[in-house]
Amino acid sequence: MKEEPRVGVFICHCGINIGGVVNVPEVTEYAKSLQNVKHAENNLYTCSEAGLAAIKEAIKKHKLNRVVVASCTPRTHEPLFRSACEEAGVNRYLFEMANIREHCSWVHAHEPKEATKKAKDIVRMAVAKAALLEPQTEPEVDVKDASLVIGAGIAGMTAALSMANQGFKVHLIEKEKELGGLTQRLYKLYPTLADSSEILEPLIKSVEANRNIELMTSTTLKDVTGYIGNFDAVLTGPEGDKKVNVGTIIVASGSSNYTPPQGLYQYGIYDHVITQIELDEMLSKGKIGHPKRIVMIQCVGARKGEIRPSDLEAFPKSDTADLLRKILKARKEEGWPYLSKICCMDAKKNAILVKEKSPKTDVVILFGDLRVYKEYEDFYRKARDLEVRFIRHIEEVSPEITKTSEGELQVATFDAMSGLEVKFPADWVVLSTPLIPNKDEVMLARMLKIPIGTDGFLMEAHLKLRPVDTNVDGVFIAGTVSGPKDVSESIISGEAAAARASILMGNKKVRTEAITAVVDEELCIGCGLCEEICPYGAPKVEEGKSKILEILCRGCGSCSAECPRQAITMRHFGDHQLLAQVKALLTPQA
C-alpha cells in the first residue's frame, strides 16, 4: 500500500428512517474503534447540503483519503457522495457506501437491537473494503461528429434528419432501392386515415435534399470495428465498398410482415385468402371492388407458442445467430409468442376503408382477443358505427376455412358468446399477421454485438428506462427493429435515438467505464479464453499476452472469474476487496 489508509465514516440518521431503528450514536462509536478509521461522525441527513459540507470539511481536517457513508443504497446516492469526495480532493473511487437503510433499518424495523448489530457489521465490511480501494480514472474518448443510420424507413429517416438538422454528418444506408421501408407498402395510416405517402413523401424529399445526409440505397453494412465515438464501418453497395468513420450508430433496419406458411388458413392455396398488408395494396389500387363479405382473422401466427427453456439454455454456448435461427424455427412451427400491437388497429383501419368505399359489404372481424389502446378507442367505435361486425371466437379453436361445392370460401368458427358454430361465406379472407424480426438482423446484431431478445428482436439496454439505447455504447435502436411499433411510435423512437446520439456527438467527448478488467501479464499465459468469453470483444491476445481494450470493457468480470490463471482482476471489485468484506464480516479480529 502506497499510502496509509485514513478512513472517515459518516453515518446517516436519515431522519428517523435509520435513526428510528438503528442506534446511530452507538454505531458511530463502534466505527471509531475500527482499524484505519481516523474519523467518524453522524449526521441527520448526510446527503443534505450540511451533510456534504461535513464530509468535505472532515476530509481536509483529518486528512482523510477514504470515505465511507453509511446510509442508503449506492444505486441512488453514490454519485452525489462521490462528487463531494472529488470536490475535496479525494478520487471519486476512494468512496464506499454502507447500505444500512434499504438493507437494514427498513427491513428490520421491529428488531432495533439486531438491526444495530447488523449496521455495525455492514459498516465494518465497508471500512475493510474502503481501505483497499484504489483511485480510478474514467477514460475519456473523443466522439466523431458523424453518425451511421442503418435503414431508411420512417424511423431511420426521422433519426437521420434530426441529426442532420443539428449539423451532424449522417450516412444513411438502405438495403432496398427505395426509401420508406414497411410504411411504403401501407395505403392509409390509422387513426387519421391519411395516405402513407402524405407522411413519407415530404420526409423522403427532406432527406434527399439535406446536405448533411449522405444517402446510399441498395447498401448494407459489411463490417464494423471500433467503439463509442469512433466506429469504422464498411458499407457495401452497387459501387463497391466504402469506409466511413462515425461516432454513433443508429440501427433502424425495421422488421418484416409475417407471411403465413402455405396452408395456414389455406393461405397460398386459395387466391382469396390474403394478408392484411396485401389488402392494403389492393385497396390502394382500388382492386377490392364491392364484395358481399370480407372476413378478417386476427392473431394469425401471433401470440402462440411459448419461449421454451431449451431456447434459453442454448444461449451461453451458441452465438446470437444460432439462437435466432432456433427461435425462427420454433416460431415457424409454433407461431410468434408476442402481441404485435399494430394488427388490431390495422384490421379496423382496413375494415373502415372497405366500409367507406362499399357500405354494403359485410365486414366481419374474428378475434380471440382485441386490444385497443390510447386514443384509438374512438377508432374502434367508428368501425362499429360503420357496422363492422366484431365476433369473438373461442380462442383455443382456430377458425377453419373451406371451399363449398360452389367454389365459395367459407369460414367456420365457434362464437365465444353462444358457444355455437357459425359459418360465414366470404369473398375474401384477410389474415392479420404480426410484425416479425428481419432475417438480416442476425448478421447486423452479430457485427454490432447487440443482443437479440427471446422474441427475436434486437434488445434495448433497458426495456423501461433506456428504450432506445443498446448494450453497446454509442449504438442506438429506432423503429420496429426492437419490436412492433406503429408509424407514430416509430417516429418517436427515431427522434429519441437521434437525441441520444446527438448528446454524445454534441459533447464531443465521453467518459467511459472505470470499472474494467486488468490483466496481470506475469500470470497471463495468453490462452485466449477471455477473448472468447467476453461479450464485448474487449480482450485481445497480442504477443502471447491478453490485453484489455478498456474502451470496450464494461466491467462485468466474467473473464476474471473464468481466467485459468486468475490473471485478470477487476478494478473496484477485485477479489481481494470482496474477500476483505467477507473476512471483516466473519473473522473481524483477524
Add this chain to the structure above:
Amino acid sequence: MVKEKKTKQKFEPTIVAFCCNWCSYAGADLAGTSRFEYPPNIRIIRVMCTGRIDPTLVFETLRMGADGVLIAGCHPGDCHYQKGNFMMEKRFSYIKKAADDMGVEPERVRLEWVSASEGGKFTALVREMTEQIEQLGPNPMIQKASATIDAFKSQRLRWVMGRSQIKVDIEEVKYRQTVDSIMHDEIERHAITRALKEKGPLTVQELAEISGLQPSRIVRHILALRKNGVVNEAGEKDRQLLYQLI
C-alpha cells in the same frame, strides 16, 4: 407481530449474499423500500455481475465460517452484460458438485434469480434460507475446503471449466464427466500436496489415513504428481517409500 422469546441457545446463522448491482441488489433495495421484513441474518455484498463471482470466493466464504452463501443475479435473458448470469449458472453447477462432495448441504449454497422488481421474492428467499439453515445448524468444519479452494485455483481445472462456457466439439454430457473427474482428481491431489506441505514427507499409507482416500487412489495421484514434477521420493520409512514436495 407475534413476539417470541428467543432462547439463548437459538442458532443464528450468518448468510453472505453476493448480489448483482443491476437486478438483485436493486431487488433487495426494493424489499427495503416496500418495508418488507426478513430475518437479520443476511449480509449483502455488491458485485457488478454474478458472472464475476469466482468459485474460490464462494469456498473462501464457506471456509471463513459463513453458514450459507446466496448468489443472486438477473433472470436469464435480463443480464446487464448479456450473459454473465448464464456463465454463473454453468460455473455454479461445478461449485455445487464440489460443495456436495465436501458434504455441504445444498440448502447452504444457492444461486437464485431476483429481478429489480422482486423485493417480495428476495424477502421470501432470505426467510426461507435463514429458516433452512437454522434447522441445519452451524456450518460444519469443512476439512476439504482448503484442498477444494486450491483445486479451483488450479490452471487445469479452471481451463476445462472455462472452456465449457464456449462451444466445445464434444458432447455435453461427456465433457461434463471429464470436468467432474478432473475436479475430483484436483481436489484429491491438492489434499495430498497440502498434507505433504504441512507434515513433511509421508508414505502412501500415511497419506491415505490423513486424507481418507483409498491407497490405490493415492498411488495414482502420486504417480501423476511425480510425473508433473510436484513430488519425488524422500527415502523410506518402515520399508515404504516416503514422498515429499519438490
